[in-house]
Amino acid sequence: MIHLLGIPYDKNSSYLRGPALAPPRIRQMARDGSTNLFSERGLEVKEGKIYRDLGDLSFESSNPESVFHQIRDKVSNTISENNRLFCFGGDHSVSYPIIDAHINLYDNLNILQFDAHSDLYDDFDGNPYSHASPFARLMETGKIGTLTQVGVRTLNNHQREQAEKFGVNITEMKDFTTDFLNHLNGPLYISLDLDVLDPAFAPGISHHEPGGLSTRQLIDLIHGIDVPVIGADIVEYNPTRDINDMAAMVSYKLFKELAELMNRNV
Amino acid sequence: MIHLLGIPYDKNSSYLRGPALAPPRIRQMARDGSTNLFSERGLEVKEGKIYRDLGDLSFESSNPESVFHQIRDKVSNTISENNRLFCFGGDHSVSYPIIDAHINLYDNLNILQFDAHSDLYDDFDGNPYSHASPFARLMETGKIGTLTQVGVRTLNNHQREQAEKFGVNITEMKDFTTDFLNHLNGPLYISLDLDVLDPAFAPGISHHEPGGLSTRQLIDLIHGIDVPVIGADIVEYNPTRDINDMAAMVSYKLFKELAELMNRNV
Amino acid sequence: MIHLLGIPYDKNSSYLRGPALAPPRIRQMARDGSTNLFSERGLEVKEGKIYRDLGDLSFESSNPESVFHQIRDKVSNTISENNRLFCFGGDHSVSYPIIDAHINLYDNLNILQFDAHSDLYDDFDGNPYSHASPFARLMETGKIGTLTQVGVRTLNNHQREQAEKFGVNITEMKDFTTDFLNHLNGPLYISLDLDVLDPAFAPGISHHEPGGLSTRQLIDLIHGIDVPVIGADIVEYNPTRDINDMAAMVSYKLFKELAELMNRNV
Amino acid sequence: MIHLLGIPYDKNSSYLRGPALAPPRIRQMARDGSTNLFSERGLEVKEGKIYRDLGDLSFESSNPESVFHQIRDKVSNTISENNRLFCFGGDHSVSYPIIDAHINLYDNLNILQFDAHSDLYDDFDGNPYSHASPFARLMETGKIGTLTQVGVRTLNNHQREQAEKFGVNITEMKDFTTDFLNHLNGPLYISLDLDVLDPAFAPGISHHEPGGLSTRQLIDLIHGIDVPVIGADIVEYNPTRDINDMAAMVSYKLFKELAELMNRNV
């Protein structure tokens, strides 16, 4: 079964706070009565049937290192071959402990990251847990099979060097194709930073980076994945910048589509 | 000549009110001075020349059944072979009496419905006139030639069964093609629920369902229709959710493009 | 080197004011810390290195004719073969004096105009400097090599006649292709009216005209230009209609992509 | 102990939907971390200590009559001399069954209603359960001790007649004084329609009626009440019209101040 966990933490953000408020807002979309529980391909993503909601993690301390360990421990204790985990962030820094916990369960874990940014900074503001660095930290472990990034449109020189050093496969928006779908391997973990979408589709994010995917394109990409997906997260939804809950609803829809993928590959 | 009628009714909505406020807001876009009266293909959609504005229907009672009959009577008294009707809703429930009136004038009427939802519920909240059910009601009459739905992305099991039972042709967003354009037949009535668009393009709607058409795609589809169009409506515009009149302007633009189509095929 | 000049003037606007507030808002996007200075193709668009910021023009009088001369004189004194100018408007009327100044430096100057409107009115409200007329004025000089308009979707009869009279090449949205890229000639001046984008991507504009380009499409078009670009402007950004600085960020991103083009072709 | 119950129902609203979404939004304000749990007079309004949260009522049917009975039964089963109930609506129609249940427990119950409207319509749209009529229905029972309305600014002839017929004490905004505080009697039930506030302070309401109380005035009035308060509700908060959760936070603050009053008088 899939477990759903909210991780309301955003103190590793470099620009704005807000993503800590995301989990309850996304969940609320399922209850408002404006849409139904079905994924586009016909799965009723019903609590109790398809997933179990573990609620939100409550932090003992807001210290980044302590938070890292608490998230990793919680994830480690939750996941198993039969129990897959879906997380609502939080800023993107939460993906570091989440995926780090998965490495111990899955040899050669592959990561598919939808993101406007590569998040590969060696050092950002002196904070190793910064939301600008999670994938640098993960690649440094040497335990990641492949890292595929899709939707990136903000590479600077440093990040290009990091990407080369770590052998990251990047599909930049400036030469976007769906070719990467043919090169994915399982077991696959999907980390979805909402800012991979153009801000027109998801205004509720901290870092507006124009020129992104449309929601339609992103859903079609998700439908195009046919390797086993063993975990996923949706991060960086920031309710304080949202308009009419527009990005909350996008997040909820993406949750249903990704959950169907995780459910299908059990 | 085309007649324009506003139908300010939204009490059959299941989630939010607001579409009753739509007609005057859409009309205002023609007067604000921020755009001109021309359709993209060069028709000046001028009141008095291309269409006559009948104003808004005023309801004697807000009871759903009484409203149904009042709309149907008004439409029946307005339309004829030479007088075509364009309606601004209101929620989608108004299309039931509008189209029902057309059935009596046109044998084998065909319907093209642009919509995020199939609106085929057999029963929703016990209200047979619900905005979730108009096309179930219409198909039950047995008098509809074909019903073609485009842009749907919310089918649950019940609606899939209803669609199969009624023989509805659905182009879902998840496998969108423009192929349906080759299979349309006249006489054609077009019912356009604004939520067929992605909420990014038309935020002023009650049910945000991400992953829809872009405005550009929708206009291009309209331009691709080459069978006789004998009536049309634009429904579910909800000013209380709109931003800077963005969706009001989209509605007005779609009105011009559809009016050109209705005018061309007289 | 590229020079950056803000032209905070909007009194030639026919509908709303606001674009005069644009220059400082766009510049601020570079400093907020939510994005970096790199163009998508890897140029660090850094002040002092790639461009020099001349600040905003300060007007002695708000009279349209006096403003025309002040802008043209300022631009004439700034540009030379080695000094290219990038301007942030202001409404589109400012492009008339800017380009007029360039005609004296470049024989056979070619113009690429991204715009929802052709801005070719012979007369609008009796104001020859109206933001609806700059390209009529420029074509009347007889000194423009070619004028290519892309993204137009509001042509009325008068503007079609004007376009024919002046031999303007128009790629309308209704039959959009990227074919025009193969027919561009240098030296090229690019005038980018932000409303070429669909309002979903750039809500901060005065004239919402649905059915435009996506930001992604526009950036890809810019990347497709391979003739020498000797000047550019971004106009009609209106902060009073913007949401969360969404269009300010789009403007800043387009500035970086266009600056890279201007820098590459020196 | 105080019990907290959410009543997510708004189908008796005459103009807009939305209040059904209120209860989870108000509760969320306690968790966001932007404010603390203390009332202004120093009570820590902590769940488990001061109140028990019963969650939201879930409706078997959306039929107004059935809803009336379900709410009344639930309230009847919850309240006792030692168990006081605080409800988050929902539109104002929910106060009818809530207070009706209290009448059976308290002889001569007195009601203090903060509201822009008197809600005394004998008949509105033919719906006896309309949110325009709850206090007409309650007064018709003959079991209410006194009804005191404060903040009213929309009386029409019919409502003035109803008020006179039922002997309602009204402090209209046009001649506002705090005099009514000297004439209150216990046991007192407080029904607080958020639109008693000027829309500037609580934009998230359906019926904007300018000229209302400031939040400060309303809190000071609450602090001025010194008779035993045995129950209370906050109704008509409409998240779909709110800005930055402004009215959600007002609702949460008023909840703390009213809870302190209910706690103090046990």
Next chain:
Amino acid sequence: MIHLLGIPYDKNSSYLRGPALAPPRIRQMARDGSTNLFSERGLEVKEGKIYRDLGDLSFESSNPESVFHQIRDKVSNTISENNRLFCFGGDHSVSYPIIDAHINLYDNLNILQFDAHSDLYDDFDGNPYSHASPFARLMETGKIGTLTQVGVRTLNNHQREQAEKFGVNITEMKDFTTDFLNHLNGPLYISLDLDVLDPAFAPGISHHEPGGLSTRQLIDLIHGIDVPVIGADIVEYNPTRDINDMAAMVSYKLFKELAELMNRNV
């Protein structure tokens, strides 16, 4: 009888456009169904009974001088001892021709101006019809009995000199009292610039000047006027800056209260 006239003109505005869109938006508030037609003191302000709606003035030319004459002629032809006029602007420049027309009908006309600004500029941007100058122009005629300004909070040296020169009675916000009510004389014309209110109460204005009246205070002041009121206008409502039609509703409410005053003193 009272006549209602909309004057959709805003080209004399120095900062933003938008007030030209005001008249239909304010009228719409009467039809939306969220409030009733009654003034707070019990008059049903019904079209046909209390006032006749003349619709909006349509301008032959947008030239300021021509507009001045067209407005003045229209007003002159409409008003008489028995026919009083209520105008919805438009920016404040429209009050100059409106009041100028009244001077010919009423000797010794007195003006009560609610405004954040004194609008007494001798010259603003070289436009004698500027919305910064109408009351300078009117005082220069020598035919105004008294000019009383209430709510002003932006006086610079020049405007203080102008006020002294013309003998204007100003109640500034910094030393606000209701004393001016005791010194009013009839016949009185009331010109209400919506920005007299604090922007919190009326966000839909061009010039946000904090520290203004509350809507409640303003209504109470209107209720305190007991001299004959022979005409009135509400100006500077700018829908492009409004939020949820908040200021539109304030304008409509003020219309009802002022209309009651004009009706009472016939």
Next chain:
Amino acid sequence: MIHLLGIPYDKNSSYLRGPALAPPRIRQMARDGSTNLFSERGLEVKEGKIYRDLGDLSFESSNPESVFHQIRDKVSNTISENNRLFCFGGDHSVSYPIIDAHINLYDNLNILQFDAHSDLYDDFDGNPYSHASPFARLMETGKIGTLTQVGVRTLNNHQREQAEKFGVNITEMKDFTTDFLNHLNGPLYISLDLDVLDPAFAPGISHHEPGGLSTRQLIDLIHGIDVPVIGADIVEYNPTRDINDMAAMVSYKLFKELAELMNRNV
């Protein structure tokens, strides 16, 4: 002369980021052309004449301790008996180093703090520089003459104890009077947290705490201060939550009124 310094730092905020973006937004209000440079009491607050703008501090590191020292050093080097400093924050944590620098210049410095919160936490999230603690830190120095807090409405038990321990004079909103004005002593430093205002007047703040002062009340209080004011700051303006720059304009207006006070008492 007065010096103006922007301090764009907000990493000591406990809930949201954003105040770092404040200084350029507030300055822009002086240039937009929607208001003039005069204080209500007639001082033209002109750059170069009344104040010199030092621009924004640029931080070498974002580490809280390093930032503390950099701000304190900058302020120490700027202020003297003849040079008074006005700062735009940033979050309220910046007032700690600013005032700490003033203590060395002024013996027995008195502080007037306008604030919804007392900011007296001994420890918040383990960060001694937290924006919840600056006045605890300052009082611990033992060098503050008096600390007067006005507008507070969020005291919990811990903060009440801290206030008692440090002998803070608090005028809570729940028993607001202007009495504190009679007990102020110079030299006075004024620290103005924008959230002292009700969120209706200043929506652009991180912590919405309803029940605050109106802008009018606050300006009148400032006008009521008649002891020498030697420095001031406006903090916690958060542009990411603002609507139409409403709170930016409030901040700018308060700057003018406070600058007049600082100028008058030189």
